[in-house]
Amino acid sequence: MDNEALRAEAARIFKVGVAAADPVGAVRRALTVEPVKGRPVVIALGKAAGAMMEETLRHVNAKAALVITNAENAREISGASVIIGEHPVPGDGSVVAGTALLDLVADLTAREQVLALISGGGSALAIAPVDGVSVVDKQTANTVLLGSGLDINQVNLVRQCLSRIKGGGLLTATKASVRALILSDVIGDDLRVVASGPTVSRVGSHAHARAALTKVGAWNAMPASVRAHLEMDESEPVVRQGQNQIVGSNRVSLDAMVTATDGAVLIDSTLDGDVAEAANKVLMEIRKVQGDCTLIFGGETTVNLQGDGLGGRNQELALRVAKQAQDLVGDWVFLSAGTDGRDGPTDAAGGLVDADTVKRMLASGRSVERVLADNDSFHGLEASGDLFVTGSTGTNVADVQVFLRRS
Numbered sequence: 001m002d003n004e005a006l007r008a009e010a011a012r013i014f015k016v017g018v019a020a021a022d023p024v025g026a027v028r029r030a031l032t033v034e035p036v037k038g039r040p041v042v043i044a045l046g047k048a049a050g051a052m053m054e055e056t057l058r059h060v061n062a063k064a065a066l067v068i069t070n071a072e073n074a075r076e077i078s079g080a081s082v083i084i085g086e087h088p089v090p091g092d093g094s095v096v097a098g099t100a101l102l103d104l105v106a107d108l109t110a111r112e113q114v115l116a117l118i119s120g121g122g123s124a125l126a127i128a129p130v131d132g133v134s135v136v137d138k139q140t141a142n143t144v145l146l147g148s149g150l151d152i153n154q155v156n157l158v159r160q161c162l163s164r165i166k167g168g169g170l171l172t173a174t175k176a177s178v179r180a181l182i183l184s185d186v187i188g189d190d191l192r193v194v195a196s197g198p199t200v201s202r203v204g205s206h207a208h209a210r211a212a213l214t215k216v217g218a219w220n221a222m223p224a225s226v227r228a229h230l231e232m233d234e235s236e237p238v239v240r241q242g243q244n245q246i247v248g249s250n251r252v253s254l255d256a257m258v259t260a261t262d263g264a265v266l267i268d269s270t271l272d273g274d275v276a277e278a279a280n281k282v283l284m285e286i287r288k289v290q291g292d293c294t295l296i297f298g299g300e301t302t303v304n305l306q307g308d309g310l311g312g313r314n315q316e317l318a319l320r321v322a323k324q325a326q327d328l329v330g331d332w333v334f335l336s337a338g339t340d341g342r343d344g345p346t347d348a349a350g351g352l353v354d355a356d357t358v359k360r361m362l363a364s365g366r367s368v369e370r371v372l373a374d375n376d377s378f379h380g381l382e383a384s385g386d387l388f389v390t391g392s393t394g395t396n397v398a399d400v401q402v403f404l405r406r407s
Helices: 003-020 023-033 049-056 092-106 135-146 152-161 206-215 224-230 250-259 275-287 313-324 357-363 368-373 377-384
Strands: 041-045 064-069 081-084 113-119 177-183 243-248 264-274 293-302 331-338 350-354 399-406
Touching (some): 003 250, 003 350, 003 399, 023 177, 041 049, 041 092, 049 064, 049 113, 064 092, 206 224, 250 264, 250 293, 250 399, 264 275, 275 399, 293 313, 313 357, 313 368, 313 399, 350 377, 357 368
Parallel strands (some): 041 064, 041 113, 064 081, 113 177, 177 243, 264 293
Antiparallel strands (some): 293 399, 331 350, 331 399
């Protein structure tokens, strides 16, 4: 199998994983097994919100319907209002969305019901800061979090402490019963973390948030209003129970990728932490295997920003693997990509590298070491022809990785 064939096969396997996270099929199965009675208020929040809402409205006679999603996935939906929020850093649209969400459920009675359709990306797409924290300060805090190196659980812990929606905020904002269908983009499927858990209790307390920020040196970078809020004494929030159901996840996608590929092996479904350490882990697993192989990984890494370049965790992971894999025998490719089709603040899903990536990058006049030091993996992979671009997929179940080798 030549290099182009290997690249095509890696892309095929990625598409299988995305298809397994199809929000339409996930919602259809859930509402067929347990149909909704009555006329609920339906709220769809996240990158897959549009597709989840469209399918839901085929099964449900909604009293009202609100979709909150990002610009790439936004479209008119008959019977629903659509608001575009910003991602990964919340903006004015996110503020409008957060206000609309809370207003929609505020006056519902205990006899009424809310059906929440939750998918990844919701943390930034709808925001409602706590009293004393401005929208600008919330945006600044989010930018600090994204570059801090904190894992997604810790990032969402801080977000929840600063929000009236996250960490069970939707439950406390209404008297209505709440049922949530959740497309999980979080490794381990901790529902407190998907979209920062609007229908479940918080990940932790103000003290936990302070400790996390202090540990990575991000505390002083937070706006004064955020620090003041997190330093306030707090009583343990009382959050009533909602009915939460996972309808799709990263592990479901990984299993589908293995099933659809002869000889494929799932190596790690919890690839997380610092991207440099994750690259070392991937290479260690690759070196354990001799000869032809197809190795599957999944998870969500983090990048501790040191430079001012452009890129994302998947692009940087792919480039780090390419840099360290120059001694591997045989033809090989490594793909790391986000199932939502977008990696960081770029239009690429990730990177698809091979044995000649480093050579091509050097030929373009770029040093791999300099590119990584600047966190500029997008421009580095663009120069070597190794960006993996899919466009928005309409779903989001974190990241997947594929390593293929043929002798």
